[in-house]
Amino acid sequence: DGGITQSPKYLFRKEGQNVTLSCEQNLNHDAMYWYRQDPGQGLRLIYYSQIVNDFQKGDIAEGYSVSREKKESFPLTVTSAQKNPTAFYLCASSRALGPETQYFGPGTRLLVL
Amino acid sequence: RKEVEQDPGPFNVPEGATVAFNCTYSNSASQSFFWYRQDCRKEPKLLMSVYSSGNEDGRFTAQLNRASQYISLLIRDSKLSDSATYLCVVNSPSGTYKYIFGTGTRLKVLA
Numbered sequence: 001d002g003g004i005t006q007s008p009k010y011l012f013r014k015e016g017q018n019v020t021l022s023c024e025q026n027l028n029h030d031a032m033y034w035y036r037q038d039p040g041q042g043l044r045l046i047y048y049s050q051i052v053n054d055f056q057k058g059d060i061a062e063g064y065s066v067s068r069e070k071k072e073s074f075p076l077t078v079t080s081a082q083k084n085p086t087a088f089y090l091c092a093s094s095r096a097l098g099p100e101t102q103y104f105g106p107g108t109r110l111l112v113l
Numbered sequence: 114r115k116e117v118e119q120d121p122g123p124f125n126v127p128e129g130a131t132v133a134f135n136c137t138y139s140n141s142a143s144q145s146f147f148w149y150r151q152d153c154r155k156e157p158k159l160l161m162s163v164y165s166s167g168n169e170d171g172r173f174t175a176q177l178n179r180a181s182q183y184i185s186l187l188i189r190d191s192k193l194s195d196s197a198t199y200l201c202v203v204n205s206p207s208g209t210y211k212y213i214f215g216t217g218t219r220l221k222v223l224a
Contacts, residue, residue, distance in 0.1 A: 035214075042117065042200070042214035043157070058211070090156055099145040099204060102212065104156035 002027045004105035006091050011110045013078065013085060021076045021108045023091030031097040032074040036060065037088040037107075046089075049074055050097040078110065086112050114139050117203050119215040127223050130191050134218045136201030137183045145204040146177055146184045150197045151217065157200055160186075191222045 004025040013019045025032065030051050035043040045058030049068040063082025068074050074093075078085045089108045094100040118137045126132045138146075146163035161168065163175040163184050174187040184203075188195055201215035 040121075040216060042216045044214075045211055048211070088154075101147070101159055101162065104158070107156050109154075 004091060004093055004103060006089075006105035006108050008108060009106070011108055012113050013110060014113050016080045018077055018079050019110070021078070021089055021091075021110070023074045023076065023105055024072055025074075025091075025093045025105075026072060027093055027095075027103065028071070029093035029095050029103075030071070031094045031100070032068065033092040033094075033102065034058075034064070034066065034074070034076045035090045035092065037090060043090065046076065048097070085110055116140065116205065116213045117201055117215040119199075119201050119218045121216060122219040123221050124218065125221045125223055126191055128191055128193060130222075131187065131189045132191055132220065133185055133187045134199055134201075134220075135183050135185050136203075136215055136218075137181075138201075138203045138213075139182070140203075140206060141179075141182060142206040143203045144206065145212075146175075147202040147212075148173075148175055148184075148186050149200040149202055149214075151200055152197050157214075160199070188220075191220075193222050193224060196220055196222045 007022045033048045034046040047066040049055040065077045091105040092102040094102045116139050148160040149157040150160045151157040167176045172189045176185045198217040198219045200217045205213050
């Protein structure tokens with residue numbers, strides 16, 4: 001049963017702490033994405049990866065970092081430099097970068113303590 | 114002007130009604146268009162792609178108007194289960210290929 005998994009479902013971050021959100025897909029997709037969703041706003045692109053060992057900044061990359069060491073995995077780290085991290089984080093994948101349908105994971109809700 | 118604009122709603126309609134949403138986009142070079150459905154506190158799920166000639170999937174019909182730069186979604190015979198937020202998604206052809214998401218239109222179907 002193919003799909004995208006994200007963990008954890010909820011994550012709490014203390015001031016000054018780095019946290020890592022997991023995203024795994026078994027769809028054999030080359031492209032993967034991280035979005036952030038805030039109330040009343042559309043999804044905003046944080047980072048994307050076209051292929052293994054390659055990733056590019058999106059529109060709001062400051063305070064975030066990613067890696068793409070395996071095709072299946074695209075973890076996102078929210079660093080202490082991200083001053084307003086409370087949001088719903090969504091990972092997505094598509095067959096390739098381009099006019100392809102994106103499929104989303106269930107999301108991680110990050111809250112700051 | 115926002116790249117993708119949607120009326121946030123909510124649209125409150127009775128069961129069985131027909132409802133339509135529009136979404137305007139600013140870049141005339143955009144080529145790919147989608148409607149996604151998002152339930153409260155859940156991830157977006159693809160509802161349908163929007164093709165130039167228009168397309169239909171059961172009770173749902175999507176249209177593209179390139180001249181006026183908008184896409185539309187028509188839902189016939191609304192069901193309670195159609196209650197959700199509908200996101201318009203348009204590709205941004207400038208620079209790297211990426212998608213721009215609208216803020217969504219909220220639909221409530223009432224019994």
